[in-house]
Amino acid sequence: MARIIGGVGCSHIPSVGAAMDNGKTQEPYWKPLFDGYEPAREWMRKANPDVVIVVYNDHAAAFDISLTPMFTIGAAPEFLPADEGYGRRKVPNVRGYPELASHLIESLVFDEFDINTALEMDVDHGLTVPLSVMYGQPREWPCRVIPLAVNVVKYPQPLGRRCYKLGKAIRKAVDEFDEDLTVAIFGTGGMSHQLQGERAGLVNPDFDKAFLDDLSGDVARLTNIGHVEYMREAGSEGIELIMWLVMRGALDDKVHEVYRHYHVPASNTGAGLIILENDQ
Amino acid sequence: MARIIGGVGCSHIPSVGAAMDNGKTQEPYWKPLFDGYEPAREWMRKANPDVVIVVYNDHAAAFDISLTPMFTIGAAPEFLPADEGYGRRKVPNVRGYPELASHLIESLVFDEFDINTALEMDVDHGLTVPLSVMYGQPREWPCRVIPLAVNVVKYPQPLGRRCYKLGKAIRKAVDEFDEDLTVAIFGTGGMSHQLQGERAGLVNPDFDKAFLDDLSGDVARLTNIGHVEYMREAGSEGIELIMWLVMRGALDDKVHEVYRHYHVPASNTGAGLIILENDQ
Amino acid sequence: MGKLESEYEDIPGTYVFDGKRCIEGFQLNKFCKSLDLEANRAAFRDDPSGYLDKFPMTPEQRKAIEDRDWLGMLQLGGNVYYTFKLAAFDGITMQHIGGAMSGITVDDFRQMMLAGGRSVEGNRSKSEWK
């Protein structure tokens, strides 16, 4: 049987990917951030999961304004890095896992989640940057990936509570998958940030720290945060944090924190990273 | 406040639209079918709802194999009839209702339905044929329309139970909408038919009659029909009947049948129509 | 193996368009879908082989299309709503391909429909088709 071996929460900041792609990680601006990624990469090397489910959002790359899909699982054998205006990001193509993806979709639909299926979907920085953060710059990604795209751009985004329940249903589906696989799950995006409007540049370290704390301490508080609280306290784009709740839902009720790293600023954003494992 | 004044179940057979478009409804093959539509049109004229929510499926017209959206509400001001290989169907454009559509989406998402939003979506025979059946050939459709597209093409389709619950959530949202509007809801597709494979041409009148009976008699039986029972008993495309359960869910628990009409064959299909109203 | 796969695979003469077939038939269905546009229909009409080259299918899938083997297309991951676009391109109807897929003439298929369609009796399980 497949099993979830851990969860990672990780910001997916485009300029973090660009800093790696352009060899700038040792510059003074970036070094403190990247130094903090090292222990996470060490964990990743040891954990070495067969599959990573990456919960992320598309930023008007694969999807456009014509159709806003709510929850979408990629079931293709391969996904290409999206062209976000500078050509496709020069990272390896992402290998999918159609059998597991189809199993997840069936199981989730039977559990009354209304999941869209993507068979062709370019994956943007929302997905590739966390892979870069956690794996560095390998020639091939050492895992297969199931992309799970969440609408966080168009209001109403799914409730945090719904995302958490989706995580629980994913856990059940993974547990039931009839292959001997190790699976990690990444919740990406955030943490607090606002890209738009006169309030652009908002960062709320207190909110972010409390969020990190309560992933292991008080999940019920997090799942009750509503749209307005996210937008007001964590910035209009801080609502991306609901995707971390999918990751959290896929873990046991009791987890412990293996590692965290928090740094301001990375471009316009507060950058956070956390690794959680189930209590034994 | 807006209120639901009735529900219609109606097959959406392309050749029925074509028979109307090409002036063949009085030919011997078609006359018995269209004669049976007259009382339904009479009901429609009297009911004259401001808005019709049409639950239908796209048949590889607006969507394609790259992305299979599960539940999608159209929030555009207008939708064009799709080109299904013979040019756009020559029926009036469909006027939407963006405010009500946005309200429905918000309310449904808060009730934990994972609804996609479409702002540009051509509507195929799945939506336009039931309008033709119920309204004939007016110069403009006399109602505004909210398209609700359901995936019935790619397995796993949503459960019938899920569709029924979606109907209940739609009812709640309509009841809460702060405008004085009358709303009808159409569940389209079916009844029993199979377009594909060596079993093409399957029709099961007993299944269809029992389905029509139990829309007012025993909804619990219908909501428990699973994927395999639909496909086995009602044909691989008979599973479209789950869309009738969205309509049924939007009505009261107690309804009465105003009218029904059932006819075999229309092209490859058993054609059914039913009108339901809430008990007073 | 999907949760219901063994059950629905027991339905005779029926190709449930599940994840597996959806992935298998991706390029075949994509080709069919491309015929929505008149420009593509013209290109396919002018140079069928060159046009098909744009869709990297298996040789079996390509042959099924070239032979208009309507049943074969389904067996190789085609979906009838997609393959019907090729039928419309050819100017034939759903009854034509209904007959072709079930191994009877279009007239016999129409006759069957007029007589009430194919009965579900004897057609529920592959065990009945032995």
Added chain:
Amino acid sequence: MGKLESEYEDIPGTYVFDGKRCIEGFQLNKFCKSLDLEANRAAFRDDPSGYLDKFPMTPEQRKAIEDRDWLGMLQLGGNVYYTFKLAAFDGITMQHIGGAMSGITVDDFRQMMLAGGRSVEGNRSKSEWK
């Protein structure tokens, strides 16, 4: 009026991309999205006005684009992930438009981020911005 609209509209300097804005900004965002393709970027570069004609926007939206009024675009239904595509076309960064939208220079914006970003204190409600 949406269920939460009055609450989120109270957040200052923030344009929640809800159904209303999504519909209002449809053509504006569609224009921005079109810049994903190099062919379209070239067409826009060669003939900005002719290219914009393809997207039936309001005169205000069109002017906001022509003026690179990044805040105005949002106020007229633009979404920042879309308008950023125009910024990328212009070769400027998210910090540039962050500064432009909040009425400071890009250097001041960068400085603010280095100092920890914009505080939420005093920025939660429009009532605090009077």
